Amino acid sequence: MTPKAVExxxxxxxxxxADPANTNYAGGNASAKGTAVDPVTAEPVELLWVKGSGGDLGTLTEAGLAVLRLDRLRALPAxxxxxxxxxxxxxxxxYCLHGKGVAAPSIDTAMHALVDAPHVDHLHPDSGIALATAADGEKLTERCFGERVVWVPWRRPGFQLGLDIARVKAENPRAIGCVLGGHGITAWGETSDAAEAHSLEIIRTAAEFLAEHGKPEPFGPELDGFRALPEAGRRARAAALAPVLRGLAxxxxxxxxxxxxxxxxLDFLARAEHxxxxxxxxxxxxxxLRTKIRxxxxxxxxxxxxxxxxxxxxxxxxxxxxxxRAYYERYADADSPPMRGADPAIVLVPGVGMFSFGADAQTARVAGEFYLNAINVMRGAESVSTYAPIDEREKFRIEYWALEEAKLRRRPAPKPLTGRxxxxTGAGSGIGRAIARRLAAEGAxxxxxDLNADAAREVAGELATAIAVxxxxxxxxxxxxxxDAAALAFGGVDLVVSNAGLSISKPLLETSTKDWDVQHDVMARGSFLVAREAARTxxxxxxxxDLIYVVSKNSVFAGPDNLAYGAAKADQAHQVRLLAAELGEHGIRVNGVNPDGVVRGSGIFAGGWGARRAAVYxxxxSELGAFxxxxxxxxxxxxxxxxANAVFALAGAELSHTTGLHVPVDAGVAAAFLR
Structure with a gap:
């Protein structure tokens, strides 16, 4: 049974x-102290429940809490x-953990354990950090809060900071919390509701103070020629730049x-002080830690x-x-972890916007959210003072902290297509839907x-990281x-599956020019257009x-009453060979998959093709699949x-030296064997 304190x-x-005004994704932590029964001694034991390392407050579950014995934690200062x-x-x-299977304790555990209050919150609100990073933050904190909130000078997160905050609380009995220089806020309360109310009071009071006392244009006047482009032009320029920037990053x-x-x-980038x-x-x-130092x-x-x-x-x-590299070399010593990479995580383009980068889509998005927080912080600090962040050496001590390195090592191994x-195309149903699901499951x-907007949205809604177009x-x-949508959402593309198709089964004398044209337009012309844009990106x-064509065994098999479809598929099959030869110098691999008739779950077969092929045979x-x-x-x-399995095999790392290949997925059709 979950204790009330944990609930x-x-x-x-x-x-x-849940509110980014309070803290950002995976930022901050909260705790509660209480009593539970020790399952070994059957005696009451005082415990601390605190958000574990790397967790997110907005989605926190009981599994994300570290659970520790307070008697052992309180013995640590000695x-x-x-x-x-x-x-x-x-x-x-x-050695203070209680039970098994709990989350790893974070570096802020000491703060929560040593502060003498049943409930403690540590948050990173923009308004609080604005005061914390102002050049005269201590005076501003006193003006803003009086004795109700106390200033704590910058100190790197850790055990000593926990001792500092515990001492501040003990020496200031009227205080409800503190502003941590260069960092954020901490609040406490006798009840969970009181702690939350105190946290929100600090955030709200700081925001009101900045609004009342701040100057109207903290980033200075507009720079001539740096105003934002109109939306259509802005997003077109962003789509053109995104793949280039992704390559650089x-x-x-x-x-x-x-x-x-x-x-x-856009306003920040249009101003003189940016x-x-x-x-x-x-x-x-x-x-x-998510945006790099600048x-x-x-x-x-x-x-x-x-x-x-x-x-x-x-x-x-x-x-x-x-x-x-120079920054790393200035501060690194023999014990420092190796440099992790010298590329930017944030690229700012005046008039256009911000491009953020990370190992996966969520990390990239969160990096951008954090830099938006930083802009808000700079605006607040500049409005009432001068923005004065912690110095570079302190940033390096945290960025290349052994404890931060250990935290990175605790992350689960990436999936095979993470980062891709x-x-x-044609992903709203059938083969395309199965491919989209498989690639997403592997981390892409x-x-x-899809031509059907509702179907595209439905499939995208099923996937962890996807957009519909x-x-x-x-x-x-x-x-x-x-x-362009792919560029704006993810920075570009690495793997394109040309799958859109349709089929009309008729004998030659019943095949109209319309039948011929629509199949060649969708499969031959469509694949060409998709390949051209894929190559550009x-x-x-x-x-x-990787460019992968979903072709068909009919590209090499002379099936009955199937001229237009078979010819269009043969066109696709030869595009694979031609493009593999042309694009290889750019490191682009082009391969194909040749399925036999996929009846169950197929949009083509459900649309009438199945009935016509059944009549031919x-x-x-209902027996066509078995046939x-x-x-x-x-x-x-x-x-x-x-x-979908074949597409994943071609896109994965194991076939990195394979191009120009057609993989049969037909359970063995001898007449379609490749020669």
Missing amino acids: ELLARSRRLG VYPGVEREDEMVAAFD STDRRQVGHFTDSAPV PRLAALGTSCPDHF PLVLDLPPAAPLDATITRLGELHERYREDY VALV GVVVA TADVTDEDQVRNAF MIAQGAGG GVEE YARRTILKREVLPEHV
Whole structure:
């Protein structure tokens, strides 16, 4: 049975974490102290429940809590070896754990354990960090809160900070919390409701103080020529830049991108002070651990020609990498972890917006959210004072902290397609849906493209990380728009599956020019248009990629009454060979999958093709799948999932040296053997 203190803690955490004004994703932590029965002694034992390392307040569950014995935690100050060796205390938390299967204790556990209050919240609200990063933050905190909230000078998170806050609370009995210099806020209460109320009071009071006392244009006047482009032009420019930037940001390791053109971002980049403030970097550890210490900022106006902008971004990227290496070398010592990568996590393009990058789609999106928090913090600090983040050496101590390295090592191993972006045409049903599901299950971000908008949205809604786009593959503009959507959502594409298709089964003399044209438009022309846009994006990224055609055994098998469909599929099959030869120099692999008739779950067969093929073969439509199975060597029916398995095999790392291949997925049709 879950203790009441835990139920209250989880409810409070989710409420606080649901509002980005209170704290950002995976930022901050909350705790509760209470009593439970020790299952060994059957005696009451005092416990601390606190959000574990790496968890998110807004989605916290009981499994995400670390549970520790308070008697052991309270004994730790007696063996504390001092601030120079405070990291050793993290290992001691393991000896304070109660039970098994709990989350790993975070570095902030000492704060929650040592502060003498039953309920404690530690949050990173923009308004609180604005005061915490102001040059005269201590005076401003006193003006804003009086004795109700106390200033605590910057100290790296850890055991000593826990001692500092515990002392501040003991010495200030009227205080409800504190502002942590350069960092965030901590609040406490005798009840869970009181702690939450105190946290919200601090956040609200700080925001009201900034609104009342702040100057109207903290980022300075508008820079001439740096105003945001109109929306259509802005997003078109962003779509053109995204694959280029993703390629630059993936110099050390593949990254996924995310684009944001919210009003606060555009306003910041239009103002005179943005170059100075961006160079100062972020301050709150949760911010710069995800955004790096500072962004890459384009120094050209939005009206600059695209080619000149791309060239300049390349120059600035190389300078950024040199500066980051120099930063690492300035502060690294023999015990520092190796440099993790010198590419930017945030790229700011005036007039256009912000591009953020991470190992997967969520990490990229969250990095952008954190930099938006940083912009809000800078606005607040500059409105009442001068923004003064913690210094570079302190940032390095946290970014390359052994404890942070250990936290990174605790992350689960990435899935095979983590960091890759797939675009699948005809993904609203049948084979395309199965492919989209499989690629998403293997870690890819997926663009679900289909002529049927409702079907695309339905499939995308089933997947962990996906967007839906409406795309008629015969229309150049719609195909281009689909790739633009992929660029804005994920930074580009790495894997494109050309699957959209249809079929009309008729003998030659009954085949009209309309029948011929529609099948060649969708499959031959459509595949060409998709391949052309895929190649443009992949070449811009400069990281290779995979283009996979879902063809058919009918590309090599002369089936009855099937001229238009078979000819269109043969066209696709030869596109695979031609493009494999042409695009190989760019590291783009082009392969095909040749299924036999996929009846169950197929949009084509459900749309009338099944009935016509059944009539050709003289069987009931309900028996068509079994008929196809009987004529194969393995006597097995081919399902959409089998085609998806082949696509994954071609896209995975194991076939990295394979291009120009057609993989049969037909259970063995001798007449369709490739020669």
